[in-house]
Amino acid sequence: MARKYDAIVIGGGHNGLVHAAYLARAGLDVCVLERRPLLGGATVTEEIFPSFRYSVFSYVVSLMRPDIIRELDLPRHGLAILPLESTLTPLPNGDRLYRDADHHRTWREIARFSIRDAEAYDEYGRSLFYMARAVKHLLGIAPPDPARLGPGDIRGLLGLARHFLNLEPDQLHLLVKLMTTSAADFVDEWFETDVLKATLSASGIIGTFLGPRSPGTAYVLLHHYMGEIDGHFRAWGFAKGGTGAVANAIASAARAAGAEIRTDAPVARALVKNGRVNGVALANGDELHAKVVSSSLDPHRTFLDLVDEDALPADLVSAVRAYRFRGSSGKVNLALDAAPDFSCMPGHGPHLRGAVSISPSIDYLERAYDDAKYGDFSREPYIDIVIPSAIDPAMAPPGKHVMSCFVQYAPYELRDGTWDEKREAFGDTVVDTLARHIPNLRDIILHRQVVTPLDIERTTGLTQGNIFQGELTPSQLFFLRPVAGHAGYRTPVRGYYQCGSGTHPGGGIMGAPGKLAAGRVLADLRRGPGRGRRGK
């Protein structure tokens, strides 16, 4: 009962769906296979507790490429991104740092700590604008490999060289620093206020098993600044309906373009014959055939689980084994009977519509990492909180709230015990940490969902629970993502492609890997059968 398609996409996360939508729009007969009963992968909204809707894993949107939103006409398919404008950082002494879209108020708030920092804040923002503008170009191109120098690589590298030589010298220097330094050192060039430095550098550790003082984290910081909403860099937003609404909008666009999407359809393996893919086998034994199979799963699953090792060069297998996932984060989702009342900013102010960051000092974050380095979850973790129901009333019943807490560090591999044993202790630590700043918290919790890296892995399939399908440190970026020599979305198996966040330009609800990989597939198909692999 083998049904034949032009292309099969393994995994119904946002990248798999974007990939499928672009292939379907090009006229291909496409089928998406999702293991779970719902679409989205780590981009899902679930009613875990009745009437309360959690963005279970990913929780904010900014990186979603504007060209994808436009080309797939996602607003028509239900995508609405609501603004997330402020960041509140509570301090242990009862004080706080609060930044929002009111430029002068933010200035005054920072100036309470340091006038110099308030002045530097604008300059910092401008510098990151330049950096984001410089790197934005990379988000839209398949990475050329300087070591291969095929015609496409040379063209790509010349384009890149032109692009970077157009930068002002100061900007080029800063970019090199960004790629090499730590988030803490990077922000140190501008600021002296610990809480400001810590909160800014916290963007550099998200999803990464590194501390703010570890080199490489400055790039992760930039990665979180590259987001763009309506043409503005740095704008973060909240998808109406939770992040699952993003996946649903893309799925709707893919279906409208003719793609078939199957849920509850786990793939057991890709069918490979004579170095060529010709379909997939589902876990239930069914086979589906296609000349093109794209895996949106992470590199570990794409190369080690779905195909036999002997179909791949040994160096690729060992490189993928060495690829770093190192899940470092968890989530705690709370259903609340009332609004959380922050002691540093009491009441129902606009701060509830923004992010709250538990990042009082660089030392605090680094100590949180120290715990994780030796296999414990942080006793005092970094927590990034949003209250989606304060932004989108549909997320919880009137007057009640959902609170999404991204927690770091939660190392995938624990020194003592298992995550199944430690799950609730981890949740307690998070609630204890939060309750220091939200005195009414314990009284208003109706339900608590604790998501450990192991839960992320079990539920979404993300290896070791890494939210980016592998760390976004410079050694795993661009032509090195996922591994050197295999960064162009193709694989050594003809017709078998990779299109997930484990490929350039990486994770976050961005969609760029899915789209760029679709471009690769379509270009190869135009070139004709048997000529898919250049340079062979």
Place this chain on the structure above:
Amino acid sequence: MLLETPFHPRTAALCRSRRWRNWSGYAAALSYEPGHEYEYYAVRSGAALFDVSPLRKYEVAGPDAAALVDRVVTRNVFCCAEGRVLYTPWCDEAGKLIDDGTVQRLGADIFRITAADPCLRWFQDCALGMDATVRDISLDLAALALQGPTSRDILAGLVTGADIAALPYFALTDGHIGAAPVTITRTGYTGDLGYEIWLSPEHAIAVWDALVETGRGFGIAPAGLDALDIARIEAGLLLKDIDYVSSWTALIESRKSSPYEAGLGWTVQPRSGREFVGSRALAQEAAEPSPWALAGLEVDWPRIEERFAAVGLPPLVAGKASRAAVPIYTGGSRTTGRQIGYVTSSTFSPILKKYIALATIRRAFARPGTRIQVELTVEFVRHRVPARVVRTPFFDPARRRG
């Protein structure tokens, strides 16, 4: 959330128009009455009282204070005697404008600098290796501007411990208004006879009340930013981020301006034996002038009237200043003229009965007398009307300096 200046209890009560603008995070009245015309004429025929507290203020003190200020600004500060004030811009190392303001020399080793936007970090960083401290005193000083022909008489009758009648243009003096110690500078942003009064916020209400009380017989009127905008264009005075973009906020290189490009070449004063920030770049630019310049324009008013009359309207641009950038073209027909610059600020001048504008324009067209064309939109249709380059200030009464 906008802050209130120390004068807010008075200005809020007077502001019947409820028209406020965000000025550096403070609520600043655009006009007190629904229209600003009376407030404008107070500047030119009586005395207008402006709350200018949102200005940024810095104090530079120490043995190297003069050397520090001299290093930062384009003008030669060693030529500024104690008790005198300088208007000056300051630049980055590339000779591009950062900001502009006044430098008050309070004493041999102590200065006050006013700025449009925060500059503490810059001034402090420029002080590296110098024995001078820079403090942000913005919150320590409230400020009023009293501008207009009767301003001298009002202050002369009110200020004790100072000879206001004898205070020269761009000089300063200490004195008292009632019990309140004040510093008075003969400066302003209107091109008219006028003064600025610097005082501790605790005395703000008493000083405001005393000025309004004494000024009653002299045509005093509280005035807002709309009136100020017309007056400052008539005076040919630049507004940061409108007539030039600070090199700190310009996201692209071409938006930045040097003092020469902004008509402030006269403030670039090379001093022998010492450099100031941007001096090398500016010396080079002086040798090889930039193709851009600032020019004052006088737009042909009858032609504006004609354009409006053609659709049955009176000239609707009268009466208010505009900060909208408008393209400038060479003379010639509508199809052959090419763009040679843009108007940055423009206004109908009630005192001159002319339509005037400040413009950034190709240097080749910046000579007074040059005829060019300016875009004019009437009822959603774009036209070009003739204009002529003229010298600034457009309006310069003898009383300004006299």
